[in-house]
Amino acid sequence: MTQCTVGGHVYWTRPLTADAISLSGLDAAVLAASAVVWRARNGPVWLFTDRRGRAELATLGLLGLWDRVDIESLEGIPVEIDAAAFWDLGKTVALAQLPPDGCVLDLDLIVWESLPPAADAVSFLHWEAPVPPLYPGPDRLSVPPRYVFDPRMDWSAPVCNTAFLCCPEPRTRQAFLDAALSFAKGNRPAGSGIADMLFAGQRMLAHTLRILDAKPRPLIDYLYVPCGQSRWLSNPLPVPDPLTPEACDAGVSFTHLWKHKHLLREQPSAAETFLKRLVSKCREQTGAAMDRWM
Numbered sequence: 001m002t003q004c005t006v007g008g009h010v011y012w013t014r015p016l017t018a019d020a021i022s023l024s025g026l027d028a029a030v031l032a033a034s035a036v037v038w039r040a041r042n043g044p045v046w047l048f049t050d051r052r053g054r055a056e057l058a059t060l061g062l063l064g065l066w067d068r069v070d071i072e073s074l075e076g077i078p079v080e081i082d083a084a085a086f087w088d089l090g091k092t093v094a095l096a097q098l099p100p101d102g103c104v105l106d107l108d109l110i111v112w113e114s115l116p117p118a119a120d121a122v123s124f125l126h127w128e129a130p131v132p133p134l135y136p137g138p139d140r141l142s143v144p145p146r147y148v149f150d151p152r153m154d155w156s157a158p159v160c161n162t163a164f165l166c167c168p169e170p171r172t173r174q175a176f177l178d179a180a181l182s183f184a185k186g187n188r189p190a191g192s193g194i195a196d197m198l199f200a201g202q203r204m205l206a207h208t209l210r211i212l213d214a215k216p217r218p219l220i221d222y223l224y225v226p227c228g229q230s231r232w233l234s235n236p237l238p239v240p241d242p243l244t245p246e247a248c249d250a251g252v253s254f255t256h257l258w259k260h261k262h263l264l265r266e267q268p269s270a271a272e273t274f275l276k277r278l279v280s281k282c283r284e285q286t287g288a289a290m291d292r293w294m
Contacts, residue, residue: 006101008105023062032062036290037282047063073094085196095176109125110255122160122165125162125220126222128226129226135203147183159205176208246277
């Protein structure tokens with residue numbers, strides 16, 4: 001490890017119902033791998049959670065994964081936020097509390113390589129195409145009272161996937177947080193609110209970078225097109241789809257389980273195969289550091 005970069009996990013339970021099932025065995029395994037590999041390759045790992053989340057993770061025996069546990073940041077999210085709709089907002093809040101080169105990682109994201117700090121750029125996982133139904137136009141989004149969309153918004157510009165996020169410049173962090181909170185406060189989307197959540201958490205980041213002239217740096221220069229033909233934009237690796245669980249074997253620097261975890265939950269034999277490969281790769285990366293979490 002050549003640098004010491006803080007990684008941050010966010011487990012915000014306010015969006016969950018009171019009787020929601022805690023992390024599954026698969027979830028816990030990937031989370032443990034994410035924390036242990038980050039520490040081995042990059043630096044300390046912090047957890048941002050709330051009182052309920054801390055209690056749940058303590059019961060599961062997982063609190064030892066993190067070097068620091070912060071509950072104040074998420075407990076302080078305004079009550080006007082519809083947490084069930086804007087369940088991703090905790091990441092934006094946590095980002096503002098990390099050191100300048102700190103990185104937010106989704107709980108199901110494993111970064112396999114050391115990532116040198118980029119003080120002059122905002123890093124994220126990859127690009128996404130702004131196409132419906134996930135990225136509709138302004139007339140299909142819920143808004144809070146008296147909210148007005150920024151007239152500078154480019155609705156056709158690509159969006160940043162924030163499963164990984166590093167934003168060293170304080171002004172950019174604060175502008176992103178302020179914009180996300182402004183859209184989410186008092187906003188009560190109908191249905192799941194997935195498009196509204198993605199607007200606040202991913203489209204708003206891309207917009208903030210453009211208006212502040214901040215430099216974007218995706219970990220892979222790949223455009224994910226929902227319900228369409230995704231493609232490499234530049235520097236392609238020898239794998240057609242870098243977002244599959246096995247793409248790390250072809251040189252992709254991360255594994256993001258995202259939609260694949262739902263398929264694995266329905267296919268126990270495939271899940272078992274995946275976990276065996278995960279353990280093997282983690283041992284390659286961390287050696288004996290993985291033993292405690294087997």
